[in-house]
Amino acid sequence: MTVDLANLSVPGPTANSLTAPFWQAAEAGRLMIQRCCACDKWVFYPRAICPHCWADALEWQTASGKGRLKSFSVIWKPGHPGWIAATPYVVGLVELAEGPTMLSHILVQANDVAVGDPLSFASTNIGGRILPCFAREAT
Amino acid sequence: MRHLMPNVAISGIGELKPQRRTDGVNTMDLLLRVSAEAARDAGLRPSDIDGLLVGPQVGETPQHVPAAVAEYFGMQPTMANVVDLGGASGPGMIWRAAAAIAAGQCETVLCVLGNHRNPTEPRSPNRNPAREFDTPFGASGANTSYALLMQAHMAAYGCSAADYAQIAAGARANAQLNPMAIFHGKPADIEEILASPMVASPLHLLEIVMPVAGGEAVIVTTVDRALRGPHRPVELWGAGEKVTHRAVSQAPSLTSGPLKPAIARALGQAQLTIRDIDFLSLYDCYTIMVAATIEDAGLCAPGQFANWLRENGGMGPEARQPINTHGGQLGFGQPDLAGGMTHVVEAVRQLRGQAAGRQIRNCMSALVTGNGATMSEAVALVLGVQA
Numbered sequence: 001m002t003v004d005l006a007n008l009s010v011p012g013p014t015a016n017s018l019t020a021p022f023w024q025a026a027e028a029g030r031l032m033i034q035r036c037c038a039c040d041k042w043v044f045y046p047r048a049i050c051p052h053c054w055a056d057a058l059e060w061q062t063a064s065g066k067g068r069l070k071s072f073s074v075i076w077k078p079g080h081p082g083w084i085a086a087t088p089y090v091v092g093l094v095e096l097a098e099g100p101t102m103l104s105h106i107l108v109q110a111n112d113v114a115v116g117d118p119l120s121f122a123s124t125n126i127g128g129r130i131l132p133c134f135a136r137e138a139t
Numbered sequence: 140m141r142h143l144m145p146n147v148a149i150s151g152i153g154e155l156k157p158q159r160r161t162d163g164v165n166t167m168d169l170l171l172r173v174s175a176e177a178a179r180d181a182g183l184r185p186s187d188i189d190g191l192l193v194g195p196q197v198g199e200t201p202q203h204v205p206a207a208v209a210e211y212f213g214m215q216p217t218m219a220n221v222v223d224l225g226g227a228s229g230p231g232m233i234w235r236a237a238a239a240i241a242a243g244q245c246e247t248v249l250c251v252l253g254n255h256r257n258p259t260e261p262r263s264p265n266r267n268p269a270r271e272f273d274t275p276f277g278a279s280g281a282n283t284s285y286a287l288l289m290q291a292h293m294a295a296y297g298c299s300a301a302d303y304a305q306i307a308a309g310a311r312a313n314a315q316l317n318p319m320a321i322f323h324g325k326p327a328d329i330e331e332i333l334a335s336p337m338v339a340s341p342l343h344l345l346e347i348v349m350p351v352a353g354g355e356a357v358i359v360t361t362v363d364r365a366l367r368g369p370h371r372p373v374e375l376w377g378a379g380e381k382v383t384h385r386a387v388s389q390a391p392s393l394t395s396g397p398l399k400p401a402i403a404r405a406l407g408q409a410q411l412t413i414r415d416i417d418f419l420s421l422y423d424c425y426t427i428m429v430a431a432t433i434e435d436a437g438l439c440a441p442g443q444f445a446n447w448l449r450e451n452g453g454m455g456p457e458a459r460q461p462i463n464t465h466g467g468q469l470g471f472g473q474p475d476l477a478g479g480m481t482h483v484v485e486a487v488r489q490l491r492g493q494a495a496g497r498q499i500r501n502c503m504s505a506l507v508t509g510n511g512a513t514m515s516e517a518v519a520l521v522l523g524v525q526a
Contacts, residue, residue, distance in 0.1 A: 011275065013272075045268050070291065071291035072290055073287050073340055073342075074340040076338055076340070077282070078277060078279070079274075079282065091278040091283060091287075093291075093387065093388055101389070103386070104276050110340075126275065129275070131276065
């Protein structure tokens with residue numbers, strides 16, 4: 001990946017009033033996800049009520065930003081043509097320290113990535129929007 | 140043979156030859172054409188059919204799909220519905236038809252799926268969570284999801300790229316026995332598959348189904364009525380269904396899917412074990428899907444699919460438990476949601492003894508699997524014939 005991700009012309013998030021806090025926090029350099037005050041579980045992606053206990057008791061909290069790479073793929077033929085300029089690039093499933101898993105863009109070299117890698121949150125400009133991505137945790 | 144399902148059978152099948160491209164074809168025409176073939180095969184007139192199950196997004200018709208299809212077909216069914224389970228929709232229709240018959244709502248159900256491949260078809264708007272939380276990171280489409288599933292499986296069990304590629308090679312070999320298959324006349328060995336371009340690692344191009352136009356239709360009716368038809372009734376002995384998630388990030392497991400409980404339920408209803416099954420008709424959108432299904436079916440321990448396949452003698456009609464003798468979708472082509480129904484249609488052919496140059500000897504039972512979205516929508520069927 002040699003292209004500047006900020007210059008890509010790619011689809012961004014389809015945020016709405018419920019999900020906007022997640023994207024706004026990422027823009028501000030923080031990873032925020034929901035936690036249920038009734039059952040104490042963390043929730044991703046954002047919901048109106050808790051998918052674990054169905055209580056109307058979700059609140060936004062700042063997550064640790066730490067995670068583990070559960071799986072990844074080096075993308076050579078993207079599903080959206082706007083991403084072709086960035087190939088090969090890596091997407092992965094990040095198991096957050098809080099429990100939920102999210103899919104994200106992984107800022108690693110395509111030939112230097114493995115399942116189980118420790119990751120940390122890294123806000124990144126993709127296509128002119130600051131998105132919640134992940135990089136290998138500094139050791 | 141004892142089983143726990145209502146006394147229901149498949150009495151008719153129809154299938155269109157896969158096509159890479161159609162120009163200006165109307166989806167309704169494809170569906171009606173293949174449905175007429177299934178009705179002819181069953182020896183039925185249109186007025187004999189009183190139930191209708193169709194898939195979602197039937198080309199031009201985003202809503203009121205069953206009514207629009209019934210009207211186009213000149214039918215006035217007493218049971219009509221959409222089954223929306225992705226690649227599991229076809230098998231999912233079969234037990235729903237049985238349930239509707241058992242409930243006394245109808246006697247004979249047409250189950251039909253198909254789609255065109257017109258080059259200029261507009262895509263539907265999509266605002267689901269996968270669109271919001273996957274696509275912005277460069278992950279869109281099924282290839283990425285199955286690549287993530289395959290990488291996790293490889294990492295967990297240390298399987299090699301060639302282990303998975305043998306599934307695509309086996310599918311291509313079977314396609315050489317089926318003149319309808321899109322890859323008939325085009326075999327591919329493991330080396331050729333591994334030399335094909337990487338699409339989303341670890342998935343190579345030839346480990347991914349080829350999209351085609353086509354259609355599949357099945358008639359489900361009572362065993363009594365099927366016995367009055369021209370063919371040996373193919374009975375539904377068991378069914379299982381399970382839906383666990385939609386986006387791959389929300390999967391409860393990346394290495395085992397909802398087919399595991401679905402297959403267990405279907406075998407339980409049929410009062411059979413997986414070793415009793417003569418033919419495995421396994422949904423194969425990608426090589427990893429077959430690998431995971433062999434393991435989820437309990438044919439071998441997790442991570443052992445490749446050894447099991449070698450001991451099985453491959454996938455062809457002479458194998459111990461043959462797999463996807465029509466070529467699977469990897470060899471036949473994937474006619475949109477009808478791809479899942481190809482596994483039903485091939486099982487019916489094998490159980491009738493009508494599989495021509497690829498007939499399995501003494502084929503009395505079959506396991507059919509359907510799979511949708513990101514290894515998240517699962518249907519399993521056990522079909523069989525009386526001795």
